[in-house]
Amino acid sequence: MPTLTIDGRQIDSPDGSTVIQAAETLGIFIPRYCYHPGLSIAGNCRICLIEVEKNPKLQIACNTPVADGMVVHTSSVKADEGRRAVLEFLLANHPLDCPVCDQSGECDLQNFYMNFGLYDPRFREQKIKKKKAVAVGPHVMLDQERCILCSRCVRFTDEISKTGEFGIFNRGDRAEVGLYPGQQLDNPYSGNVVDICPVGALTDRDFRFKARVWYLSSAPTVCNGCAQGCNVDVHYVLDRPHLNDGARILRVKPRYNADVNQWWMCDEGRYGFGWIDKGRLTKVRRQGAGATWEQAVAGITEELTKVGERDPERGTCLRLGVIASPQLTNEELFLIREIFQRALGARVTASVPMPAGNSDNFLIRADKNPNTHGAALIGLTDATAPDAAAIVAETLEGQLDALWVFGYDLTKLVADEDLQRLSRSLRLFVFSGTNDNPTAGCSHWALPTAAYLEKEGTFVNAHGRVQRIGRAFPPLSDSREDWRVLLEIAGRLNLGFAWRSPEEIFQALARSVTPFAGLTYERIGLHGASLMTDASVAEVAVT
């Protein structure tokens, strides 16, 4: 392993690694435009210039392999001079749209100019005009004048999405990024080119002009769009409701995780957050009329205490069915198991029919639920246990007297009239969920619950990796986290649970469900933790 010196510090760096990588392990950041760790090396932007001793000319850090005894200076006067010259060229034809450019504030052209810029420009000539605001696809807008021709987007469509839409056409100062005529940038991963474009040449049509980026807050979480569980950052605004029609979430960006999604995410996950701010259930409703949480919890537990008692008229026991959801967190599914299955002897399932979606062998999984594996581990999707259709059928046959549905819309299983009939025949019909739907409309109690960004918890992805979802902001309006509602009901039922938070519930879960043994929130951390071997994943694999 070659040993080299970077800015006076020694480091061993593996054979074949480059100076930019070695510097990064030392925590030294070398500016870059064309270099991206997830793409092949192009070495065309020249901003990463460094001084290597005994070498008369500046070298590019991104494509200079490390060598034994190499002495590198990343911020010598000479290197800075070199970068200043590179920036002068890059800006020669740059429109300087910053005041109206979406990238402003997170633009590497701005950032590096602050460090190395000339500040007193010498360019007096006319700039070359190119096309602006070209919608290259359903999600991405291209501004050819702002492009610095780093070719990251071209390499992305060649190497990662493998769709090859982008090219760099013409040469010299007329060179421009574009699509082959008649094509569109319409692949399942197109949004990623916006993230990797170091300047404002590729911007997000969905986010465009909605907010300046410095107003955004960011929270780490996990995408709930499918069983892959890509790590993401959610960017939101709480104190400027005029920016986005009051919607809190403005955009979602992938968060690096070497084991799950690397730097990428799919468009479906990236743009599928609308439901968190629109069409939400906001108030507790009883038979369609407003009610309070206190009334709901009291009323529901009163009925639940009767479960298992003998119905004097019919001579049979009162029975409860629960349709849980693989959209819920492990903590909530565990509570559902403890309360409904173990304490009340209810028929419980988390197998809800969902048409398999599109999938590929990169990120997108056909299973569009984020926590199918968690539900399986906790034992709520047993092949021997009933599924949602069976529970609904039993209810319609009059075998069940009470039903609690978590989030699922029963009209996907039965006709509207059947749903009405079911609602009339039940003694207790609770719907708890984030968004309004016909099932909520027919239920006796409709409880507004928190979306996944509004609560703490964990999901298990398709590869058996436990990942934490963080709470970005508090639940909307009157809605409450499912775990909080369930804990309150458990308290009323005197089940003697001592847990007060998702973290404490998780500790109990880790003690009770073997594959989770030894895990804590701290160990799961920001990047998740693997819980099972591949063999055990296969064992609980859900079809």
Add this chain to the structure above:
Amino acid sequence: MSFHPKMAYDATFQKSARPLEDEGPAFVYTPANRARFDEIVRRYPPDRRRSAVLPALYLAQQQQGYITANAIRHVAGLVGITRAEVEDVVSFYTMFYTKPVGTFVLQVCRTLSCALNGAERVTEELSAKIGIPPGQTDPSGTFTLLEVECLGACDRAPVVMVNDAWHENVKPGDAARLVDDLRSRGEAALSGCHHVIEQKR
């Protein structure tokens, strides 16, 4: 309400703004050219097959005189790269033509050495003699006049490249005669010193 209008998301809004000028007639290599292409591709290691795009495009240009969108499609399919990648190459190099050109393509170098030796005057004279501005083909289809960057023969500036042959030391005042020569004697009119080196005459 948001201050900002919603973007239209209709399909018409998403078309590329740079249509190729000519779809052209249907294009496939002639059997002979196809055989030459196969022979060329064999010279490249399989993982460098994409590098064959340059000779493949030359073949297409030889066959049809210029490169059309259909030719790009054909070449992309054969080489195994995207059409965008082929257009990258076509639009980068000045020796690929995307419009029909004349029998003689006159490329006047306009880079430093030639410029200092009067290349601009040469262009003006040629332009006046043929009766077309640079970048165009005369109505008879005999001459196309182009301005290009350094042709690599700076010591014999100014240089005019006629088809594949240099024509050196074309002093201002001489240029018109070159056109007459080409008209009367065709290729034989070329006098570049590479003819001597390569014993073409």
